[in-house]
Amino acid sequence: MTTGFDIVIVGAGHGGAQAAIALRRQKFAGSIAIVGEEPEFPYERPPLSKEYLAGEKNFDRILIRPVDFWRDRAVTMLLGKRVVEIDPAAHVLRSADGETIAYGKLIWAATSGIHVDPADVARAGIPLKELAAALAPDS
Numbered sequence: 001m002t003t004g005f006d007i008v009i010v011g012a013g014h015g016g017a018q019a020a021i022a023l024r025r026q027k028f029a030g031s032i033a034i035v036g037e038e039p040e041f042p043y044e045r046p047p048l049s050k051e052y053l054a055g056e057k058n059f060d061r062i063l064i065r066p067v068d069f070w071r072d073r074a075v076t077m078l079l080g081k082r083v084v085e086i087d088p089a090a091h092v093l094r095s096a097d098g099e100t101i102a103y104g105k106l107i108w109a110a111t112s113g114i115h116v117d118p119a120d121v122a123r124a125g126i127p128l129k130e131l132a133a134a135l136a137p138d139s
């Protein structure tokens, strides 16, 4: 299946969400889609490891915007989709589930790919105090 949007934002984290919010604030009237690998609507990371895990806030309260916000501003959320290929000449990208998405402009907001999750670090058996040394290029 092929769909198309004026602007496609890859990454439904803080960066991707704020890009879409800013576009609508600036009165951009074209179509916008956010493609995100995670199934959740964009949420705040800092309270995830704090108030949310402590049971002080439910998940809805750590969303960057309520679910209705995105519908009301005509931002299409394509969640649970991992982008695996971009063809910049043809202005299309492909997701792991085989969808082809055409774009006028692409905003890459999927971070650099360098991501340190404390849980992964713990699973790898690296004490956090030794993390910097473990990540050093010559180690």
Ligand SMILES: Cc1cc2nc3c(=O)[nH]c(=O)nc-3n(C[C@H](O)[C@H](O)[C@H](O)COP(=O)(O)OP(=O)(O)OC[C@H]3O[C@@H](n4cnc5c(N)ncnc54)[C@H](O)[C@@H]3O)c2cc1C
Binding pocket: 010, 011, 012, 013, 014, 015, 016, 035, 036, 037, 038, 044, 045, 046, 047, 048, 049, 081, 082, 083, 084, 109, 110, 111
């Ligand atoms: C548990 C936790 C707690 C944190 N606490 C703090 C804090 O207290 N203070 C602070 O300053 N910072 C904190 N951070 C860091 C802060 O949240 C990040 O700096 C911020 O989230 C970066 O935003 P981003 O949108 O650039 O990237 P991200 O939030 O990483 O969002 C990128 C999104 O892109 C998606 N993605 C990646 N590749 C693809 C692909 N190929 N296709 C589709 N989607 C893709 C990812 O799944 C992710 O949802 C914390 C981070 C975590 C994980």
